[in-house]
Amino acid sequence: MPVSVAEIGEWSDYFVATAGASAALAGLVFVAISINVERIIGLKGVAELGLVTLLLLIGVLIVSMFGLIPGQSEHALGAELLVQSLIWSAAIAHFVNRSLAGVGEGEGRLASRLVLPLLGTVPYVVGSILLLAGSDMAMYWVFAGMVGAIIAAVLNAWVLLVEILR
Numbered sequence: 001m002p003v004s005v006a007e008i009g010e011w012s013d014y015f016v017a018t019a020g021a022s023a024a025l026a027g028l029v030f031v032a033i034s035i036n037v038e039r040i041i042g043l044k045g046v047a048e049l050g051l052v053t054l055l056l057l058i059g060v061l062i063v064s065m066f067g068l069i070p071g072q073s074e075h076a077l078g079a080e081l082l083v084q085s086l087i088w089s090a091a092i093a094h095f096v097n098r099s100l101a102g103v104g105e106g107e108g109r110l111a112s113r114l115v116l117p118l119l120g121t122v123p124y125v126v127g128s129i130l131l132l133a134g135s136d137m138a139m140y141w142v143f144a145g146m147v148g149a150i151i152a153a154v155l156n157a158w159v160l161l162v163e164i165l166r
Contacts, residue, residue: 008074011067011139018146019064025153026057032161039164046164048099049113052092053156056120056149059088063124063146074138078131081142085124092117116156120149 033040033050040046066080096117100110127141 008067008072008077008139009070014143015064015067018150019061019068022057022060022064022146022150025150025157026054026061029053029057029153029157029160032157036160036164040160043164045099045101045113046160048095049156050160052095052099052117053153053160055088055092055095056117056153056156059084059092059120059124060146060149062088063142067142074131074134078128078133078138081124081128081131085121085128085145089121089125092121112155116152118148120145120152123148 029050040050062084063081066077066084069077069080096113099113123141123145127138127143127145130138130141
């Protein structure tokens with residue numbers, strides 16, 4: 001059973017909440033980066049980690065904004081999210097790759113720098129494809145991408161604010 005426009009509209013409260021939350025969290029990440037900017041710039045790959053963190057949160061904001069466009073079809077939302085998620089995933093992959101320069105072999109940070117961004121990128125791609133296909137599971141994948149991006153960003157923000165000082 002395909003997702004109907006009415007069902008997408010039922011997600012509007014969620015999109016409003018995630019737009020506000022992701023914008024607020026992005027602002028806090030800017031503050032965290034500014035507090036430790038000298039240390040962040042001095043550590044190889046950490047500035048890129050900060051950018052990945054911001055991109056994950058701004059991605060949630062943009063997905064929320066697309067989800068709030070009134071009266072659009074699931075096909076239109078799927079197309080918008082597919083284009084956005086592919087562009088965002090490519091940008092995040094580029095900066096993740098650059099952030100790995102500061103991580104040595106065998107360090108636990110390597111896995112977190114690679115795995116965490118996947119939580120906030122891959123589910124969007126899956127969800128957008130499912131929206132285009134008319135699947136009733138599509139919006140739950142979009143939801144998973146939004147939650148994954150916020151979790152990854154919060155964990156990265158902790159690194160940017162606290163862990164780099166250790």
